[in-house]
Amino acid sequence: MLKNIFIEVGLIARFTGRFFVEVFKPQFEFKEFLRQCFYIGNKSLPLVVITAFIMGLVLTMQSRPTLLEFGAQAWLPKMISVSLIREIAPVITALICAGKIGSGIGAELGSMKVTEQIDAMDVSGTNPYKFLVVTRVMATTLMIPLLAILADAVSLYGGYLGCNIKGVVSWDLFWNQIFDTLVFGDILPSIIKTFFFGFVIGIIGCYQGFNSSKGTEGVGQSANSAVVISSLLVFIIDLLAVQITDVLNLN
Amino acid sequence: MTTNKPIIKKESVISINDLNKAFGDHKVINEFNFNLFRGENVVVLGKSGSGKSVLIKLIIGLMKPDKGTIHVLGNNVPELNSSELDEMRVKIGFLFQSNALYDSMTVRENLEFPLRRHWIKTSKQDVNALVIEALTNVGLPETIDMMPSELSGGMRKRIALARTLILKPEIILYDEPTTGLDPITGKEISQLMLDIQKKYNTSSIIISHDINCVKIVANRIVMLIDGTCYATGTFQELENSKDPKVKQFFE
Known part of the structure; x- marks a missing residue:
């Protein structure tokens, strides 16, 4: 069991290493990269927006009674902005993308593998790793931070509405409080970690799909493993990120 | 039903000597x-x-033998590097058992795929003429803008054959x-x-x-x-x- 885990980790590391070799080699599959950016970014947009909005609203409404006990409801925008920007919006976006994009990539490449489309690409003179993996991993690495930034904004708007359900906070006051609270040490690490989230979601989805076997059952397993492993890695990266920001005195 | 007559043996295009391939202990190809x-x-x-x-x-170089030589048009396949293998594969068509048509592309895009090689320079008109010629050869010119999922099993086989034929x-x-x-x-x-x-x-x-x-x-x-x-x-x-x-x- 333990041996198999180490073998799997080694294979994922080798697969990832190949990405850094292939990404700098010509020819660049720019058209496919743009197609993937559109697919990954645009198609995940509604889900990310809805979830971020609800998270912002719910967090605000649930935090309000506790702050009210201390008479500190005026601190509500400050508190939710730090929670949402530093942790909730990026991690929720990454988990949604792991579920939607990671499983999609795992299933798509897995079915291409079992129906010999990847071999056909090889025979047709197109490097399948470059065409399928490099483009998808680059697209997730670029698109997930953009989605996370959007989720930050939408969740704060949800928070604004949450503040105004049982209280009154003007639009200007709400944003002034947020921008007075937030510093670069809050925003920058949270954006930087989303690049890593995007990278692992792409690479794990591709790895699982590329190594799919055993027909349609294998495709299902690939999609499932892509979600499970990439979600777990998102949390591990989050854990590492908080340690690093702590060392750098950014917490 | 008439049978195909034997060919008078002249020039050898594929020559395989002492070929061996095993998966674990199972010898699949043995001194072939x-x-x-x-x-x-x-x-x-x-x-x-x-x-x-x-x-x-x-023979096509999708797998490496354990031992032996495979000379295709004078080149020993196991010794070729990726660019030499690519040049050799232009002269070899491969019809996959599962057809391996790219599901996400139209028939035209499927047929154009082998022409994507960066060192094959063809104008748009030439590409179009080659696609139409290959489709006419298999009797399906009307399917040019259809998706593989819209085709019957026999039609898909013909389209796969057309893709194989496009580079003659x-x-x-x-x-x-x-x-x-x-x-x-x-x-x-x-x-x-x-x-x-x-x-x-x-x-x-x-x-x-x-x-x-x-x-x-x-x-x-x-x-x-x-x-x-x-x-x-x-x-x-x-x-x-x-x-x-x-x-x-x-x-």
């Missing part, structure tokens, strides 16, 4: 020797799991071209393979256990039993063989 001559259709006949598909994947290969490797098709469509595909052989003077290796297809297309048959070239001869010679291992395929 074989020659394919120009303009000849050779059927490789053997039981399921006897290593027929492995043999053609070794000297050698075509067919992996079970009539499997999963009804007898009438199977016969049409067999006839198409024969027409292609006559029109372009291609040499082919055909993996099949559809005896009707074998009877139509084979100039020569090679029996792959226990990983070796067990017997070779024309359809009539092997059909009349007294050896029970050979005879069982023709009963």
Whole structure:
């Protein structure tokens, strides 16, 4: 069991290493990269927006009674902005993308593998790793931070509405409080970690799909493993990120 | 039904010597020797799991042999680097058992895919003419803008064949071209393979256990039993063989 885990980790590391070799080699599959950016970014947009909005609203409404006990409801925008920007919006976006994009990539490449489309690409003179993996991993690495930034904004708007359900906070006051609270040490690490989230979601989805076997059952397993492993890695990266920001005195 | 006549052996286009391939302890190909001559259709006949598909994947360079040489048009395939392999693959067409059409692309994009090689410079008009010629050869010019999912099994096989033909290969490797098709469509595909052989003077290796297809297309048959070239001869010679291992395929 333990041996198999180490073998799997080694294979994922080798697969990832190949990405850094292939990404700098010509020819660049720019058209496919743009197609993937559109697919990954645009198609995940509604889900990310809805979830971020609800998270912002719910967090605000649930935090309000506790702050009210201390008479500190005026601190509500400050508190939710730090929670949402530093942790909730990026991690929720990454988990949604792991579920939607990671499983999609795992299933798509897995079915291409079992129906010999990847071999056909090889025979047709197109490097399948470059065409399928490099483009998808680059697209997730670029698109997930953009989605996370959007989720930050939408969740704060949800928070604004949450503040105004049982209280009154003007639009200007709400944003002034947020921008007075937030510093670069809050925003920058949270954006930087989303690049890593995007990278692992792409690479794990591709790895699982590329190594799919055993027909349609294998495709299902690939999609499932892509979600499970990439979600777990998102949390591990989050854990590492908080340690690093702590060392750098950014917490 | 008439059988394909034997070809007068002249120039060898594929020459395989002492080929070995094993998966773990299981020897799939064992000291295999074989020659394919120009303009000849050779059927490789053997039981399921006897290593027929492995043999053609070794020839096209999708797998590496453990031992032995595979000379294709003068080049030893296991020794070629990726760019040499790519140049060699332009001269070899490969028809996959599952057709391996790219689901996300139209028929036109599927056919254009082998022309994406960066060192093949063709104008848009030339590409269009090549696509239409390949589709006309298989009798399906009207499907040019359709998706593979809109086509029947026989049509998909024809489109896969058109994609194989687009670069006018000297050698075509067919992996079970009539499997999963009804007898009438199977016969049409067999006839198409024969027409292609006559029109372009291609040499082919055909993996099949559809005896009707074998009877139509084979100039020569090679029996792959226990990983070796067990017997070779024309359809009539092997059909009349007294050896029970050979005879069982023709009963």
